[in-house]
Amino acid sequence: MDLWQSLMQGFATAGTPINLMWAFLGCLIGTAIGVLPGIGPALTVAMLLPLTAHVEPTASMILFAGIYYGAMYGGSTTSILLNTPGETGSMVTAMEGNLMAKRGRAGAALATAAIGSFVAGTVATVLVTLFAPLIAEYALRFGPPEYFALMVLAFTTVSAVLGQSMLRGMCSLVLGLAVGLIGIDQISGQARYTLGVPELVDGIEVVLVAVGLFAVGEALYSVLYEGRQDETQNALTSVAMTRADWRRSWPAWIRGTLLGFPFGTIPAGGTEIPTFLSYGLEKKLSKHPEEFGTTGAIEGVAGPEAANNATVTATLVPLLTLGIPTSTTAAIMLSAFQNYGIQPGPTLFQTSSALVWALIASLYIGNVMLLVLNLPLVGLWVKLLKVPKPALYAGILIFATVGVYGMRQSSFDLFLLYAIGVLGVVMRRFDFPTAPVIVGMILGPLAEAQMRNALSIGEGRWTVLVERPLTASILAICVLVLLLPPLMRWLQRRRSWKQAAA
Numbered sequence: 079m080d081l082w083q084s085l086m087q088g089f090a091t092a093g094t095p096i097n098l099m100w101a102f103l104g105c106l107i108g109t110a111i112g113v114l115p116g117i118g119p120a121l122t123v124a125m126l127l128p129l130t131a132h133v134e135p136t137a138s139m140i141l142f143a144g145i146y147y148g149a150m151y152g153g154s155t156t157s158i159l160l161n162t163p164g165e166t167g168s169m170v171t172a173m174e175g176n177l178m179a180k181r182g183r184a185g186a187a188l189a190t191a192a193i194g195s196f197v198a199g200t201v202a203t204v205l206v207t208l209f210a211p212l213i214a215e216y217a218l219r220f221g222p223p224e225y226f227a228l229m230v231l232a233f234t235t236v237s238a239v240l241g242q243s244m245l246r247g248m249c250s251l252v253l254g255l256a257v258g259l260i261g262i263d264q265i266s267g268q269a270r271y272t273l274g275v276p277e278l279v280d281g282i283e284v285v286l287v288a289v290g291l292f293a294v295g296e297a298l299y300s301v302l303y304e305g306r307q308d309e310t311q312n313a314l315t316s317v318a319m320t321r322a323d324w325r326r327s328w329p330a331w332i333r334g335t336l337l338g339f340p341f342g343t344i345p346a347g348g349t350e351i352p353t354f355l356s357y358g359l360e361k362k363l364s365k366h367p368e369e370f371g372t373t374g375a376i377e378g379v380a381g382p383e384a385a386n387n388a389t390v391t392a393t394l395v396p397l398l399t400l401g402i403p404t405s406t407t408a409a410i411m412l413s414a415f416q417n418y419g420i421q422p423g424p425t426l427f428q429t430s431s432a433l434v435w436a437l438i439a440s441l442y443i444g445n446v447m448l449l450v451l452n453l454p455l456v457g458l459w460v461k462l463l464k465v466p467k468p469a470l471y472a473g474i475l476i477f478a479t480v481g482v483y484g485m486r487q488s489s490f491d492l493f494l495l496y497a498i499g500v501l502g503v504v505m506r507r508f509d510f511p512t513a514p515v516i517v518g519m520i521l522g523p524l525a526e527a528q529m530r531n532a533l534s535i536g537e538g539r540w541t542v543l544v545e546r547p548l549t550a551s552i553l554a555i556c557v558l559v560l561l562l563p564p565l566m567r568w569l570q571r572r573r574s575w576k577q578a579a580a
Contacts, residue, residue: 085207088435092443097140100133101440104141105447108148112168113156114470117296119149120406120513124292125474127285127414128481135418136433140440142414146407147199147390147441151448154191154383158184170353170382177374189319190327190376191383192452196445197328198335198384202391203441205339210427210438213399217424222531223543225423227552229525232402234556236409237514244563246510254518257282264527277490284413284519286482290495291512292410293478295502297471302503327380330360334384341385342392342404356385391441398422398434401521406513412520421524 091097111117123142130138153168158175171191178187220228237247260271261281272278319327334356341352360377361370369375396402401423403409415422420430427434482495505512529543536542544550 081207081211084211084431084435085439087432088437088439089442091136091432091436092140092439097137097436097440098443100137100141101144101444102447104144105148105444105451107141108145108150109152109448109451111145112149112152112154114465117470117474118407119146120410121292121296121474122149123407123410123414124285124288125477125481127288127410127417128485129477130414131285131417131485135420135430136436138414138418139411139433139437140444142411143394143437143440144444144447146411147387147444148448150387150390151192151195151452153386154195154379155188155452158187158191158379168383168386170357171379171386173357174370174374174376174378177372178376178379179374181373183374186319186323186376187374187379188452190323190380192449193319194327194331194334194380194384195387195452196449197331198338198386198388199391199445199448200442201332201335202339202342202388203438203445206391206394206441207438210395210399210434213395214424214427217399220424220548221546222528222535223546223549224552226525226528226532226543227549227556228400228402229521229528231552231556231559232517232521233514233525234559236403236517237511243509244560246508247514250505250510250512250514251518254515255522256518257287257515258519258522259526264523265530277488282494282519283485283491284516285417285485286491286495287498287519288410288413288516289478289482290498291502291505291515293474294495294499295506295512297474297478298499299503299506300467300471303507323376326364326366326376330356330377330381331384333359333363334381334386335388337381338385338388339392342389343395352385352389353382356381394437394441398426398437399424401426403513403517406511409513409516409520413516416520 092101107122108119111119111122122145126141126145130141133141150168154171154175157168157172158179175184175187175191178184233251237244237251256271258281260278261269262279263270269279334352337356337359338352357378360375360381361367364370364375364377366375370378390405393404393408396404397408397412399422401412401421403412412422420426420433478495479492482491483489485491502512504510532542533540536545544553
């Protein structure tokens, strides 16, 4: 009953005219940036962070959530019509959806993608509603050692998964931890690593780093390294599904949802793994396997799109209950929470319950909005692709500059912004993931404080960090996350050597 009452209060908050406007705006922007190739939700949320600093926290979180899952909806449009995925999660959709579009069935592909996204988003939101409070209630029993172990788990999983190389991920994490230490020490009150620069005494704003790495870095990288692409567009047909399409799509929607949700709750590398797994499952179970890769199978669009959106919605479970981001955009949203002085974690459901339940309620509302936006207005979204890339990235740089300068009216912040932007270009050029930098900056000082509290409890004994069963278990998982991938690669190489020798 408490759960139902909390959700109804969330709907009352999310249903106010101003919050409905923010939800609609988030869905609109999210769909638009999902359609535009190369402009992702992480970049957009990072760019809007400074501009929404004076907006009420609940409204800005509703906006960011709408942008996040709206981008997943919009990404299918370019995948199907242009064979150009707007998002990495839409890569699989492009495989079958574009083949369907070439046969004149673009409308059916777009319809099953939009409806599948709606079904998956709604079911995943119900699961978030049911499970998030239970996880938060259990996590309230955690002490400083458990919190420290959880943050170490966040460091290792995000660094090991969000990138092509574990070593590069760890280097990015160390960079984030180092930047997070700049400023006043919370306990001693001493200034650390400021190099005598007065502007660094208060530390470096997470928002500034996020905007520099994602928005400025992405814009500069595109100008420097991405050439002009000639794209051919398939004709847009009527957005309607036949009875056979419905019969083949709905089981794929359900399977994709149930496959994608668990992947969102764990740091498993974003939406790529569940979408490819869903595609493989649909191909195996389909009664028309000959259509896959030839004429285009509608199940190959329905299942991966459902898995994609279920994964995105499920990222809110670890973010809200444990303060652990399992994707790049979730890491930026974590910095948005901290921008308002709110720390996601087990106590969030007690300290900011109105915000949490309004955010969850807005997911239900946003899914309906996105269905309405995507099916009738698909022709409008396609026209966005005619926006010239130079104008698009020039606009991003202007928004980023104005937003960061508006935070403190400091010219030093602008120099720092573009220096971090150049660093972002270098990281992107050499495949260093940027999300661990943000995670290290946000969670580093918190992990330091929890470690000090744990050592105080243990009277200076380091063994206090492994004495409790839960803490030891979490740290053991961290070790497995670090050791298992290289071990598996070594075993695979050894097996291939034996086969070659035989």
